[in-house]
Amino acid sequence: MPEFSIGVDLGGTNLRAAAIDRAGKMITKVRRTTVLTKGPDSVVSDIAAGIREVQRKVKDHSLVGVGIGSAGFMDMEKGVIRGSPNLPIFEDYPIRDEVSRRLGLPVILENDANAAALGEKWMGAGKNYDDLVLLTLGTGIGGGIIVKGKILHGFVGMAAEVGHITVDPSGNPCGCGNNGCLEKHASATAVVCMAKLMGLGEVSAEDVYHLAKQGDEKAREVWRHMGKHLGVGLAALANIFNCPLYLLSGGLLPAWDYFTPAMFEELKRRSFIFRSTPSRVEKALLGSEAGLYGAAYLPFQEQG
Amino acid sequence: MPEFSIGVDLGGTNLRAAAIDRAGKMITKVRRTTVLTKGPDSVVSDIAAGIREVQRKVKDHSLVGVGIGSAGFMDMEKGVIRGSPNLPIFEDYPIRDEVSRRLGLPVILENDANAAALGEKWMGAGKNYDDLVLLTLGTGIGGGIIVKGKILHGFVGMAAEVGHITVDPSGNPCGCGNNGCLEKHASATAVVCMAKLMGLGEVSAEDVYHLAKQGDEKAREVWRHMGKHLGVGLAALANIFNCPLYLLSGGLLPAWDYFTPAMFEELKRRSFIFRSTPSRVEKALLGSEAGLYGAAYLPFQEQG
Numbered sequence: 189m190p191e192f193s194i195g196v197d198l199g200g201t202n203l204r205a206a207a208i209d210r211a212g213k214m215i216t217k218v219r220r221t222t223v224l225t226k227g228p229d230s231v232v233s234d235i236a237a238g239i240r241e242v243q244r245k246v247k248d249h250s251l252v253g254v255g256i257g258s259a260g261f262m263d264m265e266k267g268v269i270r271g272s273p274n275l276p277i278f279e280d281y282p283i284r285d286e287v288s289r290r291l292g293l294p295v296i297l298e299n300d301a302n303a304a305a306l307g308e309k310w311m312g313a314g315k316n317y318d319d320l321v322l323l324t325l326g327t328g329i330g331g332g333i334i335v336k337g338k339i340l341h342g343f344v345g346m347a348a349e350v351g352h353i354t355v356d357p358s359g360n361p362c363g364c365g366n367n368g369c370l371e372k373h374a375s376a377t378a379v380v381c382m383a384k385l386m387g388l389g390e391v392s393a394e395d396v397y398h399l400a401k402q403g404d405e406k407a408r409e410v411w412r413h414m415g416k417h418l419g420v421g422l423a424a425l426a427n428i429f430n431c432p433l434y435l436l437s438g439g440l441l442p443a444w445d446y447f448t449p450a451m452f453e454e455l456k457r458r459s460f461i462f463r464s465t466p467s468r469v470e471k472a473l474l475g476s477e478a479g480l481y482g483a484a485y486l487p488f489q490e491q492g
Numbered sequence: 493m494p495e496f497s498i499g500v501d502l503g504g505t506n507l508r509a510a511a512i513d514r515a516g517k518m519i520t521k522v523r524r525t526t527v528l529t530k531g532p533d534s535v536v537s538d539i540a541a542g543i544r545e546v547q548r549k550v551k552d553h554s555l556v557g558v559g560i561g562s563a564g565f566m567d568m569e570k571g572v573i574r575g576s577p578n579l580p581i582f583e584d585y586p587i588r589d590e591v592s593r594r595l596g597l598p599v600i601l602e603n604d605a606n607a608a609a610l611g612e613k614w615m616g617a618g619k620n621y622d623d624l625v626l627l628t629l630g631t632g633i634g635g636g637i638i639v640k641g642k643i644l645h646g647f648v649g650m651a652a653e654v655g656h657i658t659v660d661p662s663g664n665p666c667g668c669g670n671n672g673c674l675e676k677h678a679s680a681t682a683v684v685c686m687a688k689l690m691g692l693g694e695v696s697a698e699d700v701y702h703l704a705k706q707g708d709e710k711a712r713e714v715w716r717h718m719g720k721h722l723g724v725g726l727a728a729l730a731n732i733f734n735c736p737l738y739l740l741s742g743g744l745l746p747a748w749d750y751f752t753p754a755m756f757e758e759l760k761r762r763s764f765i766f767r768s769t770p771s772r773v774e775k776a777l778l779g780s781e782a783g784l785y786g787a788a789y790l791p792f793q794e795q796g
Binding site for chain 1: 622623637639644645646647648649650651652653654656657658659660661668669670724727728729731732733734735736761762763764765767768769771
């Protein structure tokens with residue numbers, strides 16, 4: 189009987205669960221609401237119900253296991269989500285073991301950006317690559333790093349915090365205690381702030397993209413500035429990892445044409461490793477499904 | 493019969509070769525001159541002679557293989573040293589296979605800073621750690637990164653160029669084409685330049701250390717400045733790797749007391765990952781022998 193696994197993307201307002209077979213084909217997908225105010229036990233029931241719903245829809249396949257991706261730092265040993273701004277109710281709650289116990293299935297917990305990087309490696313833009321770095325350009329900047337086909341975790345699961353690399357030692361302040369963090373200069377939030385500072389008013393990052401498209405010089409300058417700082421951060425990663433592939437995903441991707449010229453200029457100048465090896469920066473391909481693919485791949489990868 | 497391997501440290505003027513047993517005990521060590529002007533074939537003969545000399549001194553042990561550490565980028569696939577400022581004669585020369593052919597022994601080639609990191613992991617300050625980053629603070633700044641017990645190579649062996657991480661986007665120019673590289677602000681060369689700019693004249697990094705020790709405020713400011721920039725670079729590494737251990741080695745180590753206060757201040761402020769996990773920065777223990785240990789460990793590691 190062919191095998192499948194279930195990938196779950198657990199967010200603060202929604203959870204998605206997908207059945208994916210060993211060849212990477214998505215068989216089915218469901219979405220449910222997560223009501224955090226009901227407490228962790230209730231949310232775990234929702235997760236279990238979502239997984240069972242997916243399971244019921246899949247015929248003639250045997251289930252290998254479940255992978256759950258979520259924002260926050262994963263205590264891999266204890267199976268606990270820590271420091272997640274969206275899921276504070278799970279701090280110190282044994283979520284992995286609770287889901288596993290209710291379903292009678294092995295469960296693997298993973299950070300969502302790490303899962304997205306693994307998903308892109310498995311079925312997306314990183315197919316056939318064993319080493320890559322993914323940057324998610326959204327409200328903040330997250331990252332996932334794949335080394336020899338596996339997620340880089342660090343010793344307590346907090347690796348790949350690429351959004352907090354210092355790209356300007358005298359740059360904007362960050363809630364993490366640092367200033368000049370990459371995500372304070374190259375995230376959607378940073379784009380919105382820069383637009384405001386440039387006199388473009390209260391606009392969204394999408395607005396700034398449309399303005400740039402219409403030829404607005406101020407909006408274009410915002411993207412150039414964002415791209416330049418992204419290039420500084422990517423150069424650090426390129427000097428450290430010498431990866432063949434760096435992937436960008438997230439809400440800022442549509443503005444690719446406006447931020448990448450400055451990004452590449454800075455990256456090439458600041459990393460001779462990047463410019464002297466056939467490394468590339470490309471768009472991720474799986475969008476918001478990358479995390480589902482990556483989470484589903486975890487049980488297959490563990491099985492070998 | 494107990495096993496041993498031979499580690500070679502190949503430099504521009506000297507080569508050292510050491511026999512080390514599986515338990516990490518150095519049995520014997522030799523040093524020879526390398527005369528690059530005689531050409532690569534002649535230097536390979538010197539290497540082979542050095543290895544044979546070590547081999548003859550070891551009784552009742554069977555030889556597992558040879559590891560060679562050298563400055564430059566290792567083309568791991570072809571066994572070629574590229575871009576080494578000290579060993580330009582080996583560019584495109586099949587050094588690994590030539591040494592292997594002459595000795596009838598398996599040979600592994602490795603970058604010297606990578607070998608040093610592996611040596612520290614095996615028998616030095618990184619014993620019992622599976623993940624660490626080593627920075628060598630010398631004329632330049634080199635680095636070696638160990639992930640899950642193994643050297644991080646990148647896809648063409650150029651990973652861990654930590655000396656070229658940008659720590660100040662508007663900082664000093666670097667021969668690599670960038671400006672503000674870590675090694676332009678925190679190497680011995682940078683210390684010498686800063687001392688000159690501070691009006692201390694033509695002094696060595698060692699002189700600046702002694703001046704600081706004698707209470708010279710200008711010299712102390714130089715070390716503070718160096719430490720601050722080193723902290724920025726280490727923070728990037730800590731945010732990316734979340735390693736338990738970061739090791740410093742090289743000629744600047746004696747000035748530890750003068751540069752580490754500013755370094756730790758900057759590192760803690762710029763990496764919440766570092767300050768919220770039990771990560772440490774420590775002195776490497778094996779000094780210039782780290783590379784020999786690491787090179788010798790390579791054949792054991794490959795053997796499993």
